[in-house]
Amino acid sequence: MITSVLRTALALGLSLAMSAAAHAQSGAAEGQKLAFDRGKGNCLTCHEIKGGDLPGSIGPKLENLKGRYDRAELTAILNDETTRNPLTVMPPFGRNRILTEQEISAIVDFLQTL
Numbered sequence: 860m861i862t863s864v865l866r867t868a869l870a871l872g873l874s875l876a877m878s879a880a881a882h883a884q885s886g887a888a889e890g891q892k893l894a895f896d897r898g899k900g901n902c903l904t905c906h907e908i909k910g911g912d913l914p915g916s917i918g919p920k921l922e923n924l925k926g927r928y929d930r931a932e933l934t935a936i937l938n939d940e941t942t943r944n945p946l947t948v949m950p951p952f953g954r955n956r957i958l959t960e961q962e963i964s965a966i967v968d969f970l971q972t973l
């Protein structure tokens with residue numbers, strides 16, 4: 860009896876974890892599309908990003924971000940980098956509604972894979 864309850868709980872936990880992982884993965888794929896899209900994130904205009912064509916060099920190469928910024932910090936950078944650096948040329952994607960909250964979240968998923 861107890862083992863069957865445990866087994867069910869374990870299976871449930873596992874499937875939840877797997878769907879969370881699948882969700883993060885599809886978010887990252889969507890985020891890459893948005894980041895590379897010249898009419899959306901257009902990040903390649905200024906940043907070199909692994910897998911992206913014809914990058915500009917106005918901003919730093921985007922790499923090893925996961926080790927340096929957590930999710931909230933990356934979201935803040937995308938929302939409005941002028942709060943960190945008032946003189947930045949990076950567009951405030953969230954504040955100016957260039958990207959929706961959902962789009963920014965997907966791009967952050969992608970940035971965390973770099």
Ligand code: HEC
Nearest residue numbers: 894900901902904905917918919936940944947948949950
């Ligand atoms: C017009 C140029 C420009 C565009 C477009 C741009 N950025 Fe930036 N970005 C910069 C610059 C310049 C910096 C350097 C920091 C600063 O200026 O405050 C930067 C910094 C960053 C950082 C911090 C990097 C680090 O190593 O500390 C991240 C993350 C970032 N940008 C992500 C993005 C993403 C994702 C996009 C697309 C949605 C994007 N940027 C679009 C210019 C740009």
